[in-house]
Amino acid sequence: MKVLLTDDNAERAGAVAHVLVADEGLSVVRLMPGDPLAEALAALAPDVVLVDMARPDRDALDGIRQVTAPSARPVVLFVDEDDPTFMEEAINARVASYNAVGIATGYQAHPAPRRGAVPAAPAGTGRVEAGGSTPAGPDSD
Amino acid sequence: MSKPILVGLLRLVDSAPLILAEADGLFAQQGIDVEIHIEPSWSNIADKLAYNILDAAVMLPPLALAACAGLRGPRTRLVVPMSLSQGGNAIVGNHAAANSLKADRSPPGIRLLEWLQAQQTRPRFAVVHAFSTHNLLLRYWLASGGADPDRDIETVVIPPEEVVAALAAGTISGFCAGAPWGDVAERENAGQILVGTSVIWPFHPEKCLCFSGAWSEANPELTHRLLRAVLQAQVRCDRSEEAARIAALLADPKRLNLPEEASRAALPGGEGQERIRFHTRDAWFPARTHALWFLGQMRRWGWLDERIDMAAVAAQVYRPDLLTSAVQAEGLYPAAGLPSLEGSAMLPMPNDEAFAPKLR
Numbered sequence: 079m080k081v082l083l084t085d086d087n088a089e090r091a092g093a094v095a096h097v098l099v100a101d102e103g104l105s106v107v108r109l110m111p112g113d114p115l116a117e118a119l120a121a122l123a124p125d126v127v128l129v130d131m132a133r134p135d136r137d138a139l140d141g142i143r144q145v146t147a148p149s150a151r152p153v154v155l156f157v158d159e160d161d162p163t164f165m166e167e168a169i170n171a172r173v174a175s176y177n178a179v180g181i182a183t184g185y186q187a188h189p190a191p192r193r194g195a196v197p198a199a200p201a202g203t204g205r206v207e208a209g210g211s212t213p214a215g216p217d218s219d
Numbered sequence: 220m221s222k223p224i225l226v227g228l229l230r231l232v233d234s235a236p237l238i239l240a241e242a243d244g245l246f247a248q249q250g251i252d253v254e255i256h257i258e259p260s261w262s263n264i265a266d267k268l269a270y271n272i273l274d275a276a277v278m279l280p281p282l283a284l285a286a287c288a289g290l291r292g293p294r295t296r297l298v299v300p301m302s303l304s305q306g307g308n309a310i311v312g313n314h315a316a317a318n319s320l321k322a323d324r325s326p327p328g329i330r331l332l333e334w335l336q337a338q339q340t341r342p343r344f345a346v347v348h349a350f351s352t353h354n355l356l357l358r359y360w361l362a363s364g365g366a367d368p369d370r371d372i373e374t375v376v377i378p379p380e381e382v383v384a385a386l387a388a389g390t391i392s393g394f395c396a397g398a399p400w401g402d403v404a405e406r407e408n409a410g411q412i413l414v415g416t417s418v419i420w421p422f423h424p425e426k427c428l429c430f431s432g433a434w435s436e437a438n439p440e441l442t443h444r445l446l447r448a449v450l451q452a453q454v455r456c457d458r459s460e461e462a463a464r465i466a467a468l469l470a471d472p473k474r475l476n477l478p479e480e481a482s483r484a485a486l487p488g489g490e491g492q493e494r495i496r497f498h499t500r501d502a503w504f505p506a507r508t509h510a511l512w513f514l515g516q517m518r519r520w521g522w523l524d525e526r527i528d529m530a531a532v533a534a535q536v537y538r539p540d541l542l543t544s545a546v547q548a549e550g551l552y553p554a555a556g557l558p559s560l561e562g563s564a565m566l567p568m569p570n571d572e573a574f575a576p577k578l579r
Contacts, residue, residue, distance in 0.1 A: 134260055134380075140349055
């Protein structure tokens with residue numbers, strides 16, 4: 079599964095990428111600051127997009143399945159729809175949630191940390207270093 | 220007074236009634252405390268309304284309808300008690316497109332098809348959001364000239380303040396965006412306005428004031444007062460003698476920080492090719508026929524499942540009944556009373572005969 083990680087906050091993106099690359103089933107591509115989201119979507123056709131809610135170009139994700147790229151795989155999952163409280167927290171943490179159709183269930187990402195915070199590393203993935211020392215996620219393909 | 224009413228908007232000229240209502244103390248006169256939140260994207264506005272982080276917002280009508288029809292995630296309960304503006308958008312093409320089309324633009328004729336066929340790759344057109352009046356009117360216009368927007372162009376979504384640079388750089392061949400970006404593109408010689416959207420649909424509804432359904436239901440009195448204040452502000456926004464002052468307010472760095480001259484051009488009495496209307500011609504009336512037109516276009520392009528009852532969605536979202544008491548309090552309607560729900564104040568629709576798309 080190809081994951082596009084779009085977050086201009088290098089520290090947070092680095093930490094999230096570090097967690098994601100620990101999963102061998104995922105190939106993680108990071109969008110560099112200033113790169114337009116619309117072009118990356120067209121070029122990479124990611125299965126999942128993790129997006130900073132505050133990106134002005136986040137609208138490129140909305141309606142993408144119906145409108146801008148009918149053949150593309152559907153976008154992002156993040157939060158269980160049955161859990162509105164969790165969803166609200168994710169929104170407050172500046173993480174968007176979209177319905178994903180056709181992506182295996184049972185996979186649930188952790189909400190990204192609040193701005194400036196260092197995420198708690200999930201058990202078994204080791205400690206995430208503070209200060210953004212994690213290298214950028216590897217490009218895939 | 221307890222918690223303030225949280226109202227979201229984007230940095231656009233169409234947000235003027237909310238900005239003016241705050242600056243002129245119209246909210247305070249109604250005894251309400253309104254906190255304006257400037258959001259970075261339409262998606263942010265839709266998400267925050269859905270999860271009760273905002274109580275109300277300036278909104279794209281097709282996005283409100285799409286959210287309620289479940290086209291962008293879980294079905295959301297939003298209500299639109301009033302329309303906020305009419306017109307103001309422009310379809311802009313690069314110079315090559317404009318020179319090819321010449322005056323053959325409304326509706327576009329054979330020159331549009333010839334230009335499209337001459338392109339080596341599908342020309343890219345940018346819109347501000349998939350579920351926007353801009354996208355639906357651009358597609359409608361293309362189809363009215365016999366083009367198929369799914370086959371003949373590529374649609375990308377780019378924030379409005381970035382479209383002129385993208386056109387100048389050649390990343391896109393054209394765009395449909397709100398004021399002032401069409402005039403800015405011409406001023407910077409990045410391209411030319413092919414057609415203003417008011418030519419496609421005279422007095423077409425543009426932005427609306429959208430409420431979280433849950434909030435509005437729990438706060439009918441606050442809803443009434445907020446609507447009154449915005450109705451008053453719309454009346455002021457439509458006076459050309461107020462335009463210079465409003466443009467200055469919109470340009471205030473502590474407010475929307477918009478380019479003052481370009482904003483002035485888009486306001487009533489301005490020099491822009493497309494201007495926004497806020498109050499006259501019943502710009503405030505949320506006619507369900509408008510909602511049905513937007514939904515009908517979404518169905519036309521295959522985005523809206525046949526099982527979705529368009530009339531039910533329109534009736535659930537467009538709620539002119541919530542506006543009745545505010546309109547009466549403002550004395551905006553004559554003694555004959557409000558128009559029927561389906562809108563005797565309905566605006567002229569595009570002529571479907573003249574604009575009928577050819578079959579593929």
